[in-house]
Amino acid sequence: MAARAEALERVRKALGDQHLRGAVRYTAENLYMKRKAAMADLDAQAARGDAIGNFEELRARAREIKLHTLAHLDGYLKQAADQIRKNGGVVHWARDAEEANQIVLEICRKRGARKLIKSKSMVSEEIHLNQHLEAEGLEIVESDLGEYIIQLAHETPAHIVIPAIHKTRRQIADLFGAVAGHELPTDTKSLTAFARATLRHKFMTADVGVTGANFVVAETGTICLVTNEGNGRLTTSVPPCQITLVGMEKLVPRLEDLAVMMALLPRSATGQKITTYFNMITGPRRPGEPDGPEELHVIFLDNGRSQILGSRYEEVLTCIRCGACLNSCPVYRQLGGHAYGSTYPGPIGSVLTPLLQGLEEWEELPQLCSLCGACHENCPLGIHLHEYIIQLRGELVARGRENPLMRTALKLVHFAWTRPGVYRFVAGSAHLGTKPFTRKRKDGSEYLDNLPSIAAGWTMSRTMPAPARRPFHQRWAELERQGGAK
Numbered sequence: 001m002a003a004r005a006e007a008l009e010r011v012r013k014a015l016g017d018q019h020l021r022g023a024v025r026y027t028a029e030n031l032y033m034k035r036k037a038a039m040a041d042l043d044a045q046a047a048r049g050d051a052i053g054n055f056e057e058l059r060a061r062a063r064e065i066k067l068h069t070l071a072h073l074d075g076y077l078k079q080a081a082d083q084i085r086k087n088g089g090v091v092h093w094a095r096d097a098e099e100a101n102q103i104v105l106e107i108c109r110k111r112g113a114r115k116l117i118k119s120k121s122m123v124s125e126e127i128h129l130n131q132h133l134e135a136e137g138l139e140i141v142e143s144d145l146g147e148y149i150i151q152l153a154h155e156t157p158a159h160i161v162i163p164a165i166h167k168t169r170r171q172i173a174d175l176f177g178a179v180a181g182h183e184l185p186t187d188t189k190s191l192t193a194f195a196r197a198t199l200r201h202k203f204m205t206a207d208v209g210v211t212g213a214n215f216v217v218a219e220t221g222t223i224c225l226v227t228n229e230g231n232g233r234l235t236t237s238v239p240p241c242q243i244t245l246v247g248m249e250k251l252v253p254r255l256e257d258l259a260v261m262m263a264l265l266p267r268s269a270t271g272q273k274i275t276t277y278f279n280m281i282t283g284p285r286r287p288g289e290p291d292g293p294e295e296l297h298v299i300f301l302d303n304g305r306s307q308i309l310g311s312r313y314e315e316v317l318t319c320i321r322c323g324a325c326l327n328s329c330p331v332y333r334q335l336g337g338h339a340y341g342s343t344y345p346g347p348i349g350s351v352l353t354p355l356l357q358g359l360e361e362w363e364e365l366p367q368l369c370s371l372c373g374a375c376h377e378n379c380p381l382g383i384h385l386h387e388y389i390i391q392l393r394g395e396l397v398a399r400g401r402e403n404p405l406m407r408t409a410l411k412l413v414h415f416a417w418t419r420p421g422v423y424r425f426v427a428g429s430a431h432l433g434t435k436p437f438t439r440k441r442k443d444g445s446e447y448l449d450n451l452p453s454i455a456a457g458w459t460m461s462r463t464m465p466a467p468a469r470r471p472f473h474q475r476w477a478e479l480e481r482q483g484g485a486k
């Protein structure tokens, strides 16, 4: 119940924050439109024979690649680990967040490292790496611009791809100004110039670079990083040691599979044909090479993933974290990411977080959904998120986790709606029954406001029409009598 109350409070807070709602809606809708245009362009290119496939064809191939990888994950993990070792890297296996954090800490201790620089990694957010290392007295600095902003604000990412989606330029200028010790202008050029100058020094003095991985290619042991800012490249080329944290599902079997994935990922995430940087890292620095780490560690993280593998939710592990489901979701667009309270927000978070961390602890997440299916439609892997959300809700009901009042109310609705006489009576008297909550607009139309108890959510943030004085079945019967209904 405490979790439910906290979730409701987060939602209330988000709905009451007009800055946040404006910033999230603007960016999410913008990304949604860019994705749409990019996919239309891809289809046109494919029709001219200039692309390796149109959206639907590539989506089918991407699904095939990822589902095949999951079906043979043990073999591909072994192949990837063997290749990484062959290339000169060190492979670690972490069963959970605690083990992963401990491995990072031990690598730092062995090297006497105190300063870390990190490129964007949702897995590091999932295991709360920064908090863990800071508690041990280490300094870890985010180098992705959005992540740097939220690190300064002591917040968590509000979006998988755009972590500071909820921040306005004024707010960012205030955060940077506090570091600079003087006021900064709010234009994008000045703000990025400040971040660049500040972070450059951090790159040059870091003992360890930490990254995530968009993909790991099993046949070559190659780590792939997709970025737009070049921070991934600096993180993996300047510090003498690199640690890559990767969810164990992030494999693709062959290098050529990247062609399919990379045709979909940037277009789905930001509407770009290709991101500014695409790094493929195969082993640490070799003799004679001018840059790159002398030591490379790859940590494969389970943290609940093996429980999803082989279950009816396995398809969720094909996710490539593009964020398209967030941008298309009407609930996310209203709330932003923090209302979800989990590392992964939006539709993917509503499914993945309960599966990784326990349904009962995260029982409110599957409720943050209108079941419109836009997430599935826009997902480059075609993951049936809306169907999994219904299944998770079903599991909660089966475990007796729904509100007892709601259970009784739904039983009553079922009783009334399956008995024509009772239904007619309820529909006919609904207008009278809701009279205390009915308000009238200037144009004479009526709406419900301040509904009590379990119905409160229906009128908390939207307008609900009042039940008609004469229900539809009465009006239909009248029309038929008059010969007007066809």
Ligand code: SF4
Pocket (backbone or CB within 6 Å): 160, 268, 318, 319, 320, 321, 322, 323, 324, 325, 326, 348, 375, 378, 379, 380, 381, 382, 383, 385
């Ligand atoms: S579920 Fe699909 S749309 Fe959402 S982040 Fe994952 S790949 Fe992208």
